[in-house]
Amino acid sequence: MQGSSLKTLKQVRMYSIPVSDPRVGELITWYLGTLQRAIDIIWENIEWKYRLPKIERRKRRQVVIISYKLKVPELPKDKSFKKKLRDELLSDCPYARHWVDAVIRTVYSIMESWRKRYLKGRARKVKPRVRRRFARCKISLMRVDYGEKKIRITVKPGEYIEVSWSGRWFTRRVEGWRVGEVVLKDDRVLIPFKSTRVIEVRDTVAWDSNELSLDGFSPRTGFIRVDLKPLQSMKITYERKKMIAQSKGLKDIYEKYAARERNRERDFVNKLASGLTRLFPNTIHVFEDLEKEKLVSKRKNPKSRRKRNARTPWINIQKKMSEKAVVVKVPPKNTSRTCPRCGYVAKTLVGRVFKCPKCGFELERQKLASINIYLKYLRMRGLPHSGDPEEAVKGELWAGVTPSGRSPVTWIPVKRDPEGHEAKGRGLNTEPNETQTP
Numbered sequence: 001m002q003g004s005s006l007k008t009l010k011q012v013r014m015y016s017i018p019v020s021d022p023r024v025g026e027l028i029t030w031y032l033g034t035l036q037r038a039i040d041i042i043w044e045n046i047e048w049k050y051r052l053p054k055i056e057r058r059k060r061r062q063v064v065i066i067s068y069k070l071k072v073p074e075l076p077k078d079k080s081f082k083k084k085l086r087d088e089l090l091s092d093c094p095y096a097r098h099w100v101d102a103v104i105r106t107v108y109s110i111m112e113s114w115r116k117r118y119l120k121g122r123a124r125k126v127k128p129r130v131r132r133r134f135a136r137c138k139i140s141l142m143r144v145d146y147g148e149k150k151i152r153i154t155v156k157p158g159e160y161i162e163v164s165w166s167g168r169w170f171t172r173r174v175e176g177w178r179v180g181e182v183v184l185k186d187d188r189v190l191i192p193f194k195s196t197r198v199i200e201v202r203d204t205v206a207w208d209s210n211e212l213s214l215d216g217f218s219p220r221t222g223f224i225r226v227d228l229k230p231l232q233s234m235k236i237t238y239e240r241k242k243m244i245a246q247s248k249g250l251k252d253i254y255e256k257y258a259a260r261e262r263n264r265e266r267d268f269v270n271k272l273a274s275g276l277t278r279l280f281p282n283t284i285h286v287f288e289d290l291e292k293e294k295l296v297s298k299r300k301n302p303k304s305r306r307k308r309n310a311r312t313p314w315i316n317i318q319k320k321m322s323e324k325a326v327v328v329k330v331p332p333k334n335t336s337r338t339c340p341r342c343g344y345v346a347k348t349l350v351g352r353v354f355k356c357p358k359c360g361f362e363l364e365r366q367k368l369a370s371i372n373i374y375l376k377y378l379r380m381r382g383l384p385h386s387g388d389p390e391e392a393v394k395g396e397l398w399a400g401v402t403p404s405g406r407s408p409v410t411w412i413p414v415k416r417d418p419e420g421h422e423a424k425g426r427g428l429n430t431e432p433n434e435t436q437t438p
């Protein structure tokens with residue numbers, strides 16, 4: 001099995017500090033107006049280029065790179081365009097010049113993300129509009145005093161707004177962390193605190209995301225099942241409430257339920273991610289790359305797996321996890337239909353148990369994907385995996401999150417052998433006394 005290795009863990013935590021300063025609102029109004037103007041200018045200068053279908057030969061196989069003729073937007077990025085854009089925006093800027101540079105950076109990130117979504121068929125050919133009120137700052141507009149825990153933001157040359165995180169509830173949590181670019185909102189400042197630290201990795205858990213559970217496999221622990229039913233039932237409850245509100249035409253009530261649902265979901269995801277990182281310290285968490293999943297052909301992807309994202313916020317769970325632990329992603333292809341022993345890819349999927357037609361290997365289907373994700377990770381890193389998968393998969397750990405009200409996360413780790421008896425004395429230390437930090 002694996003030894004330990006060192007990994008860099010980059011973490012960002014966002015905290016907000018209330019401000020009440022009319023200058024902030026004015027600045028945001030100018031920022032958004034300028035941002036929209038910059039979007040207009042870039043939009044008019046987009047070049048639409050044809051991209052022709054393309055087929056390549058790879059490893060004695062024809063591979064379709066681009067399947068149909070496509071018109072692709074190219075954003076104007078050359079120096080002379082950027083200079084013109086900057087001069088244009090500076091022409092009536094009452095604020096420090098760096099605010100224009102802040103706008104330009106934000107406009108390119110908005111346009112790039114629109115372009116990406118457009119190429120994936122997820123955005124229409126419509127000019128992006130900024131709706132939320134915010135202004136993203138630049139480091140060059142900020143001076144951070146770590147001793148006093150103060151940030152001074154330049155508004156105009158010689159004119160500043162000051163915010164301090166001294167004595168806040170989160171002050172201790174970000175001790176020694178660096179401050180990133182703040183975002184101004186009408187009534188608050190969002191501050192990203194960043195830290196980079198090296199951690200010693202001793203274990204790997206590969207996670208398969210299902211509708212009702214998060215199924216993991218680790219060579220140390222065996223199989224892990226995290227129950228997601230509380231999240232599901234919460235969502236079903238709110239879906240019903242929203243439906244009733246909608247049928248009665250009560251838009252405000254609908255919005256209220258939607259906001260509550262979002263809050264409770266965020267809360268659940270937070271607790272899940274902190275629980276998992278606490279339960280598996282010094283661990284690499286391997287997930288399937290769900291962004292790439294959409295590119296996998298629908299016919300090859302069984303319906304049950306395509307459906308799983310409908311109600312469970314997988315992308316958010318992965319994001320939260322990668323804020324708290326080392327996360328690696330592997331391509332999602334065929335993980336629910338490959339035999340982990342001989343590599344045979346089964347064509348039809350029936351029944352609760354996977355049975356390999358080639359070598360006879362048997363495993364509950366629920367567990368199959370996680371072990372395949374783990375093997376993919378090993379191959380990706382060029383590591384050999386030893387022996388029979390059956391040898392490694394004897395333990396089983398059950399865990400859950402209680403999302404109710406103010407009560408803390410409750411982990412119910414029960415170790416079982418495959419027959420359902422509790423196994424003793426193996427692996428993890430999951431004593432309840434180490435589960436809570438407020």
Ligand SMILES: [Zn+2]
Nearest residue numbers: 339342356359
């Ligand atoms: Zn097999």
